[in-house]
Amino acid sequence: MGTRIELHLFGAADDSATVEARRAIEAVDDALTIHRPSPTTALNECLMAGRKVAIDDPVLFDALIEIEAAYVATQGLFDPAADARSGAAGWGAVSFDRSNARIEASQPVALDLGGFGKGFALDRACDALRSAGVLSALLSAGESSIAVIGEHPLGGGWPFAIPHPLRPEQVLVELELRDEALSISSTVGAGAHAPDRAAMIRPTDGAIVTGQRSTVAVDFSGARAEVMSTALLVADEDQASRFLDGQQTRCLLFDFVREATMTASPVGLVA
Amino acid sequence: MIDKDFDLTRRSFIDHVLKASAGVGMASAAPWAAFAAGAEPAQSDRVRLGVIGTGDRGRALIQNIAKTRNCTVAAICDNYGPHLAKGRALVAAATPAFTDHRAMLDAGGIDAVVIATPLHLHARHSFDVFDAGLHVWCEKAMARTIADCGAMVKRSQDSRKILQIGHQRMFHPTYLNALRRVKAGEIGSVTQIRASWHRNNSWRRPVPADATDRQINWRLYRDSSAGLMTELATHQLQVGNWFLDAAPTRVIGSGSICFWKDGREVYDHVALIYEYAGGRKFIYTSLLNNARYGCEEQIQGSTGTIEPELGRIYQEVPPKVLALQRMQKDVARGHKRTVPIGGATWFPELPVTTPGESLGWGEFDETMLQFEAFGEAVRRGTPVPGLLRQAYHASVASLMGEQAMDSGRPVDWPSSLVSV
Numbered sequence: 001m002g003t004r005i006e007l008h009l010f011g012a013a014d015d016s017a018t019v020e021a022r023r024a025i026e027a028v029d030d031a032l033t034i035h036r037p038s039p040t041t042a043l044n045e046c047l048m049a050g051r052k053v054a055i056d057d058p059v060l061f062d063a064l065i066e067i068e069a070a071y072v073a074t075q076g077l078f079d080p081a082a083d084a085r086s087g088a089a090g091w092g093a094v095s096f097d098r099s100n101a102r103i104e105a106s107q108p109v110a111l112d113l114g115g116f117g118k119g120f121a122l123d124r125a126c127d128a129l130r131s132a133g134v135l136s137a138l139l140s141a142g143e144s145s146i147a148v149i150g151e152h153p154l155g156g157g158w159p160f161a162i163p164h165p166l167r168p169e170q171v172l173v174e175l176e177l178r179d180e181a182l183s184i185s186s187t188v189g190a191g192a193h194a195p196d197r198a199a200m201i202r203p204t205d206g207a208i209v210t211g212q213r214s215t216v217a218v219d220f221s222g223a224r225a226e227v228m229s230t231a232l233l234v235a236d237e238d239q240a241s242r243f244l245d246g247q248q249t250r251c252l253l254f255d256f257v258r259e260a261t262m263t264a265s266p267v268g269l270v271a
Numbered sequence: 272m273i274d275k276d277f278d279l280t281r282r283s284f285i286d287h288v289l290k291a292s293a294g295v296g297m298a299s300a301a302p303w304a305a306f307a308a309g310a311e312p313a314q315s316d317r318v319r320l321g322v323i324g325t326g327d328r329g330r331a332l333i334q335n336i337a338k339t340r341n342c343t344v345a346a347i348c349d350n351y352g353p354h355l356a357k358g359r360a361l362v363a364a365a366t367p368a369f370t371d372h373r374a375m376l377d378a379g380g381i382d383a384v385v386i387a388t389p390l391h392l393h394a395r396h397s398f399d400v401f402d403a404g405l406h407v408w409c410e411k412a413m414a415r416t417i418a419d420c421g422a423m424v425k426r427s428q429d430s431r432k433i434l435q436i437g438h439q440r441m442f443h444p445t446y447l448n449a450l451r452r453v454k455a456g457e458i459g460s461v462t463q464i465r466a467s468w469h470r471n472n473s474w475r476r477p478v479p480a481d482a483t484d485r486q487i488n489w490r491l492y493r494d495s496s497a498g499l500m501t502e503l504a505t506h507q508l509q510v511g512n513w514f515l516d517a518a519p520t521r522v523i524g525s526g527s528i529c530f531w532k533d534g535r536e537v538y539d540h541v542a543l544i545y546e547y548a549g550g551r552k553f554i555y556t557s558l559l560n561n562a563r564y565g566c567e568e569q570i571q572g573s574t575g576t577i578e579p580e581l582g583r584i585y586q587e588v589p590p591k592v593l594a595l596q597r598m599q600k601d602v603a604r605g606h607k608r609t610v611p612i613g614g615a616t617w618f619p620e621l622p623v624t625t626p627g628e629s630l631g632w633g634e635f636d637e638t639m640l641q642f643e644a645f646g647e648a649v650r651r652g653t654p655v656p657g658l659l660r661q662a663y664h665a666s667v668a669s670l671m672g673e674q675a676m677d678s679g680r681p682v683d684w685p686s687s688l689v690s691v
Contacts, residue, residue, distance in 0.1 A: 158610070
């Protein structure tokens with residue numbers, strides 16, 4: 001994942017809790033990374049070559065189940081197989097046989113599970129900590145993915161402030177989490193200009209997303225929060241409105257292009 | 272520049288030297304500075320200097336001697352005709368010129384001798400000058416071997432004649448001001464100096480038809496030089512010893528002829544670590560095929576850094592507090608507040624690029640001042656305090672660095688040095 005993950009545990013906790021959480025995170029990284037040989041890179045080689053392949057790795061298998069569900073839930077807006085550089089066909093070309101743990105693609109595709117993997121790893125680490133009896137903890141994966149267990153150690157929800165990506169000295173939004181995960185995605189701000197960061201594309205039509213947007217998603221699942229913040233970031237306005245209707249996830253969309261023409265605070269569409 | 276302008280510049284320069292050397296602890300750390308700045312002007316009865324070696328460096332020295340108010344060049348000598356001719360052009364027409372330094376010494380009419388010859392000749396020339404009953408000002412490094420360095424000191428002591436070595440940084444107001452600020456605690460405890468002298472040229476000079484390669488490029492051959500160590504590192508080792516107020520206890524190093532494989536015998540890449548008491552270190556590199564980092568000494572303290580060649584002092588930047596670390600501390604003290612996220616969860620440890628502040632005082636007449644100090648010492652018959660010890664230890668350090676690189680083993684500071 002190429003991301004720094006921090007675990008902050010509060011209250012009585014067995015030392016083994018941290019060890020188990022770390023193992024869970026490393027297991028996800030080992031399975032989903034594409035930056036060194038892994039089950040995912042092996043899978044990608046087969047999919048790019050047009051071969052059907054059996055999924056032997058249980059972590060990758062679980063991830064694929066969630067990805068398939070996310071693709072459906074976001075009406076194709078979340079697509080880890082979409083890649084503007086390669087012109088890959090996307091998840092729509094993938095056929096995942098869950099009952100036989102086999103996968104194939106009708107056209108060459110390759111999966112990049114990096115963003116999803118952060119939330120997925122946080123979920124598994126939280127599971128490990130809860131199993132070890134941890135009642136209060138904060139986990140972060142990089143600068144934009146947070147998960148909390150229980151309440152803040154001093155009581156109540158965990159209060160977070162998300163800075164404005166264009167004016168970091170200003171707060172964009174404040175919110176509280178309880179046993180939830182949060183994901184932030186943005187097309188603007190410092191992280192959006194990393195040298196090796198690929199352009200965001202809208203999987204449904206292949207368009208490069210040029211708007212200045214930030215999205216925030218809060219869900220009981222870190223993986224779903226990643227999926228929702230990513231999908232909302234690339235959605236066009238109609239898709240975003242439809243997408244936000246009826247979601248279980250708390251989602252916020254900030255459109256900074258529209259903000260520039262308004263006297264009020266940025267547009268926040270809340271589901 | 273007219274004389275009046277020069278006097279003003281000179282006065283300003285001397286004022287800066289005096290101001291820098293007046294700080295707490297400076298009297299013992301740089302006793303030569305006040306001595307030099309207080310040299311009496313002598314429009315007549317100047318100290319008469321004979322100069323052996325009128326190559327590039329020797330001629331630069333002649334020009335600096337001409338700026339002094341108490342010295343004059345009374346004779347010159349070089350065994351290479353074209354150099355001697357260039358030297359003649361810089362001195363009065365009646366100034367005697369010699370091709371043999373013994374003939375110059377025998378001719379008399381001089382009080383002291385300036386030696387600007389290839390390194391391996393320094394000791395022999397110094398001995399001859401002392402034997403003639405004269406004082407010596409010699410270019411750094413002192414000599415080709417540690418034994419010869421010691422012998423030069425011993426001959427000076429036995430003959431009661433002054434031996435002064437050219438280390439102009441000791442007279443540079445920016446260096447003196449840097450030391451004053453170190454002594455005042457402005458950069459905390461100095462535990463490391465990282466120094467470099469990086470150039471991007473072969474260091475090889477064209478050889479005229481009437482000369483030999485070893486005559487012109489003596490710096491490249493082991494008989495006559497230790498290359499980068501004696502010609503460049505010596506200066507910076509002197510700065511290291513001076514600012515760390517000690518001689519090194521041990522050195523490890525690696526040297527190679529890595530880029531200029533042109534028949535030279537001395538290393539074109541050197542990397543060394545000099546250890547000092549208390550775990551302090553002087554880390555040195557010099558090379559001849561990359562000039563990005565140039566010549567500098569980075570004097571690193573617990574609260575700041577000084578780079579005297581750039582003339583800058585930098586304070587350490589307080590570490591940023593990460594949001595999640597702050598949250599941990601808040602909880603520990605029972606304080607709940609909003610955690611800012613979406614920002615850095617860690618900070619890359621990139622070089623700090625704060626501009627720092629100027630150490631000031633950019634006049635560069637330090638070579639002139641060290642000759643005024645020498646002239647004053649000759650007139651008084653007493654050495655400039657502190658100088659020879661600095662120079663001797665710098666030369667020894669450079670040569671033990673060569674030994675460490677040649678042997679591939681650590682070399683301890685010699686236990687049998689002459690007491691200065």
